[in-house]
Amino acid sequence: MPDSGLVAALKKSEMFSSLDSAMLQKIASLARWRSFAAREMIFSEGEPCGGFYLLVEGAVKVYKLSGDGKEHVLHLVWPGETFAEAALFLGDTYPAYAETVRASRAVLFPSQPFLALLRAEPDVAIRLMGGMALWLRRLVGQVEVLALRGASSRLAGYLLGLQEGPAAVLPAPKAVVAAHLGMTPETLSRLFFRMEAQGVIRVRGRTISILDAPELRRIADGESDV
Template sequence: MMTSLLRDSHLQRVDAGEVLFMQGDAASECYIIVEGWVKLYRLTMDGNEAIVSVFARGQSFAEAAVFSMDSYPVAAEAVTASKLLRISRDVLHQKIRKNPEFALSILSSTSLHLKQLVQQVEQLKMHTAAQRVARFLASLCPMEAGACTIGLPYDKTLIAGRLGMKPESLSRAFVKLRKLGVRVERNAAAIRDIKVLRDYADGDDGGVIYRRPGNISSQSTA
């Protein structure tokens, strides 16, 4: 199935900042990211960007629009220099008609995107800015416990937009997370204990847990 899909798709190289499609354009193609990052966003009435999602290597986007809509409900732009596989509307429909497994994979991908959007709304309603940042940083670290150093995948303005906050709120969240042993410098974050960060992201923000040698305590962040 994948071999056939690769044969019928087109590899596209794009530069950072290059627009793939605009909100309202005819939904003619969907994409799979081979390398890089792509953001999806909607333009507000005052011309600002409202980030809907950010996709990375191995992820696909715009399938639902190509499958069931006449136009894209969002715009897409490469965050970094990227390589993308473009799959035309005709090819996608042909694969769906001929291959039930492919149809199920498209349905699964669409369901996953919907689940992620629901989770984003839930986090905006139920978690503080610092908790959302903690969850984002934790998602970049493959370890379950211990120290971890990660590179921020894109600029902080985009991180703030993805997490539903202003850049100044992101900066305040970074300061707050220092009590958890998180240090952010330039484009990297050093985390003293990823488990502590994950526990904080999933827990109550009434206090910040931090560790010192031989001691575990709680300190109010009010």
């Protein structure tokens, strides 16, 4: 009998959200839990693909290294999101590095058993495509934000998305958040300083108190700037 906690984790993921209980049970029977310490490498670029992951707790950064060793964050993975699917379906090596930002817990779906399940259960594959389509739509939205919005608009929208009550708590170090938003840490610091000087927010470590939500929304919508 699959772990009930594992099945519950699958239900919360966009990737598996369209699957019924019987299908979730089949997938859960193949999966296994993995726990990682903060800043632990999950896999390296060029390493043979052993499967893909669903993040349940923590945060993971996926990145590449330039020729001079500089790190370029491709995206951040949050609980409920999957990563490394491309390598799985291409039957290839991992195309980038994946490292935890903080202590994390994930579900690993081993390559060969998972692919065998898809071949044996076409309905699972079809329904899984629906979940992947939802994920792709969200990813396209993120790309549009990076391409079409200015730095201050991206940051304001990000803070509004994180807001719970009167504050937003950054889920990762500021340098990682900056990379996720497509800006340098210096630019992020300048924007925080300007927003704070204008009375829009107050910054205390990773906790960002939102003092003027309407103005922050105007900045996010491109109707105002800092």
